[in-house]
Amino acid sequence: xxxxxxxxxxxxxxxxxxxxxxVCKNCKQNDFFEFDxxxxxxxxxxxxxxxxxxxxPQYEVPTLGLGIVELxxxxxxxxxxxxxxPKAGMAVKGSVEVVREETYDDFYGMVFRSA
Amino acid sequence: xxxxxxxxxGITTFTRLEFALSEIASYASMMALKDAGITEVxxxxxxxxxxxxxxxxxxxxxxxxxxxxxxxxxxxxxxxGPASGGSAIKAGFxxxxxxxDDVVLxxxxxxxxxxxxxxxxxxxxxxxxxxxxYIYGVTxxxxxxxxxxxxxxxxxxxxxxxxxxxxxxxxxALNNEWAHLQQEISLEGILDSPEAxxxxxxxxxxxxxxxxxxxxxxxAAIILVSEEKAKxxxxxxxxxxxxxxxxxxxxxxxxxxxxxLLAVRKAAADAFEMAGLTPDDVDVAELHDAFTILEIAExxxxxxxxxxxxxxxxxxxxxxxxxxxxxNVGGGLKGRGHPVGATGVAQAWEIVTQLRGDGGDRQVEDAxxxxxxxxxxxxxxxxxxxxxxxx
Numbered sequence: 001x002x003x004x005x006x007x008x009x010x011x012x013x014x015x016x017x018x019x020x021x022x023v024c025k026n027c028k029q030n031d032f033f034e035f036d037x038x039x040x041x042x043x044x045x046x047x048x049x050x051x052x053x054x055x056x057p058q059y060e061v062p063t064l065g066l067g068i069v070e071l072x073x074x075x076x077x078x079x080x081x082x083x084x085x086p087k088a089g090m091a092v093k094g095s096v097e098v099v100r101e102e103t104y105d106d107f108y109g110m111v112f113r114s115a
Numbered sequence: 116x117x118x119x120x121x122x123x124x125g126i127t128t129f130t131r132l133e134f135a136l137s138e139i140a141s142y143a144s145m146m147a148l149k150d151a152g153i154t155e156v157x158x159x160x161x162x163x164x165x166x167x168x169x170x171x172x173x174x175x176x177x178x179x180x181x182x183x184x185x186x187x188x189x190x191x192x193x194x195x196g197p198a199s200g201g202s203a204i205k206a207g208f209x210x211x212x213x214x215x216d217d218v219v220l221x222x223x224x225x226x227x228x229x230x231x232x233x234x235x236x237x238x239x240x241x242x243x244x245x246x247x248x249y250i251y252g253v254t255x256x257x258x259x260x261x262x263x264x265x266x267x268x269x270x271x272x273x274x275x276x277x278x279x280x281x282x283x284x285x286x287x288a289l290n291n292e293w294a295h296l297q298q299e300i301s302l303e304g305i306l307d308s309p310e311a312x313x314x315x316x317x318x319x320x321x322x323x324x325x326x327x328x329x330x331x332x333x334x335a336a337i338i339l340v341s342e343e344k345a346k347x348x349x350x351x352x353x354x355x356x357x358x359x360x361x362x363x364x365x366x367x368x369x370x371x372x373x374x375x376l377l378a379v380r381k382a383a384a385d386a387f388e389m390a391g392l393t394p395d396d397v398d399v400a401e402l403h404d405a406f407t408i409l410e411i412a413e414x415x416x417x418x419x420x421x422x423x424x425x426x427x428x429x430x431x432x433x434x435x436x437x438x439x440x441x442x443n444v445g446g447g448l449k450g451r452g453h454p455v456g457a458t459g460v461a462q463a464w465e466i467v468t469q470l471r472g473d474g475g476d477r478q479v480e481d482a483x484x485x486x487x488x489x490x491x492x493x494x495x496x497x498x499x500x501x502x503x504x505x506x
Binding site: 066100 | 237246250251322
């Protein structure tokens, strides 16, 4: 099964959240985990970005691209960028891949490339 | 609610310190106790972010209160990220204002140079959202960089404006003997000359080395007392007249307008409202310039300048010593250094120094109203305070 990153839709008022939160930020009534999971879209446009040179010790790469993407449904998320020359507003497409490796764990997240 | 006064202040040099964490806290505290002329307190609050993780020490307040021979006073540590200092002052304020305590020692401390720079960066990064931010390798410089790019696109802030903040604050630190950075810099050296790009490489594009505060060890302390106690001690009457704290979304991408720092706006507005002051009343301010862009953005959000015009005020010299509203005249985080848990208390230390007229070469003339903004997370937890000198 393909890996997905999920948004959380409140069953009481349909508000979408990413990341997960325990109480709906809109209706504030949802205090019993009544959320449906909806896969986040992969297509979006790049809002802002950076290339980081001083990375935490777990990263064995010289630099890392990061950005905030506005997805096609209007939600936003942060992800890694595999783009040589990113530009604000460019179309990007995400793929769920390993974004951090630790001794006994691999962490999956969204990596964006030019669409 | 009772009025709350600052009766004593103390600070250590901000640099790499080869002392135990509780000793650094104790040095600053001893200075503050001596300044106030007291040897007993009712309560100790220790502001610190990294002791368990960086220094392998828990229950720090118990160590500090005993080291100072202040037992059996109450003692507790307050961990609230980079806003730990402001949060501990707020707790101390509440203790005195409520009438529960008459004398409270608030000390902020951090010893981050015990680990290397990359580990220190990772330690700070653990304040980000664990699933939506941290796992991607996001660091605080990365957050600040993405915020800066939006600010540049929207408001016309340039790398030159950022460098101007860095030059202003790092050179201001030359007038502060306790400050970490004691090296004069110039726009020529970090921006304009052919060597500038070597001197000042990118940390997270578009932020460069001199846009970020240094990683520092250090401690700062203040003594909060009731009005009656303040009069008895006979130190200059510096009142904490306004306290505001506000929060924002943990994950930065969830904010409706990503260039807004709503927690700064609300914390400042609440502090001013409580004090019955407006931003125009402020004579001297300490803003949380962990990155140069933050001084510009905060100077707008707290109400000194209209949104999007902080960099224009900087160009006019409004924020320099002698300007309309001098900001970070003791170097700010950029020049003084940023021992994370100590910073909010160090900001109060600088403001009290100014309101007492003890600023020396960095004294703001006739300063009687001061303001601090202690910025935690990437803007998700902010404490603002106003200080007033009484005749």
